[in-house]
Amino acid sequence: MHTHSDFTSNSKILIVTSVSAERDAVLRGLQKSDRFDIIIGGVGSAAAAANTAAALVAGQYGLIVCAGIAGGFSDQAGIGSLVVASEIVAADLGAETPDGFLSLDELGFGTARIGVDAISGRRIVHALLEAGLTAVSGPILTVTTVTGSAATAEMLSARIPGACAEAMEGYGVAVAAEQRGIPVIEIRAISNAVGPRNREAWRIGDALQALESASTVLMEVLS
Numbered sequence: 001m002h003t004h005s006d007f008t009s010n011s012k013i014l015i016v017t018s019v020s021a022e023r024d025a026v027l028r029g030l031q032k033s034d035r036f037d038i039i040i041g042g043v044g045s046a047a048a049a050a051n052t053a054a055a056l057v058a059g060q061y062g063l064i065v066c067a068g069i070a071g072g073f074s075d076q077a078g079i080g081s082l083v084v085a086s087e088i089v090a091a092d093l094g095a096e097t098p099d100g101f102l103s104l105d106e107l108g109f110g111t112a113r114i115g116v117d118a119i120s121g122r123r124i125v126h127a128l129l130e131a132g133l134t135a136v137s138g139p140i141l142t143v144t145t146v147t148g149s150a151a152t153a154e155m156l157s158a159r160i161p162g163a164c165a166e167a168m169e170g171y172g173v174a175v176a177a178e179q180r181g182i183p184v185i186e187i188r189a190i191s192n193a194v195g196p197r198n199r200e201a202w203r204i205g206d207a208l209q210a211l212e213s214a215s216t217v218l219m220e221v222l223s
């Protein structure tokens with residue numbers, strides 16, 4: 001579990017996005033900095049893990065950043081704002097029982113929670129706020145199914161107190177990073193509220209603009 005910053009100042013940083021629109025927004029924000037490599041890892045934890053692991057075979061990295069858009073829990077993160085993970089939690093990885101959900105940890109099969117590079121995370125949140133952007137830190141959930149009801153949103157918030165956002169890849173990227181002993185962070189821009197499905201209400205353009213601005217800050221903080 002990585003809770004401190006141990007990447008060297010001259011090592012390269014790998015950024016993993018899910019889709020090309022996210023990659024393009026990040027690239028615009030990075031302004032051609034050569035400190036970063038960026039890949040499209042695909043949608044979902046499995047694709048993200050496999051593609052991140054392949055990139056780690058091909059290159060040497062000191063830090064891995066999972067970046068993209070996400071759903072925000074309404075009491076924590078509004079549309080167009082930014083979230084930085086305090087930990088990455090595979091929220092639906094476990095077993096349903098008549099008495100409730102059992103996580104991977106409770107089942108004794110490892111952990112559904114992966115720690116992040118806390119020092120880099122704090123520096124990034126501080127810099128985002130300094131840049132006038134809206135940002136919070138909290139657990140970012142990785143889910144297999146996009147939440148589509150208020151009941152599921154409430155259940156996830158209760159299961160992981162302080163959860164600020166959900167997306168679909170962070171845990172996969174983090175598992176690949178952890179297996180190589182490389183610190184990881186996750187940063188997301190909120191495109192929609194976690195809750196009843198309403199695809200027309202997704203503000204992907206606003207989120208991609210926020211992701212671009214955040215990437216400029218990321219470049220300044222990590223370069």
Ligand SMILES: O=C(O)c1cccc(C(=O)CC[C@H]2O[C@@H](n3cnc4c(=O)[nH]cnc43)[C@H](O)[C@@H]2O)c1
Nearest residue numbers: 018019021043069070071146147166167168169204
């Ligand atoms: O249609 C587009 O132009 C477009 C541009 C960028 C990204 C997308 C996606 O659909 C990306 C899917 C990606 O988004 C994450 N995500 C966003 N909101 C949620 C959510 O409420 N719950 C879970 N995941 C969410 C997720 O990581 C997907 O990989 C489309």
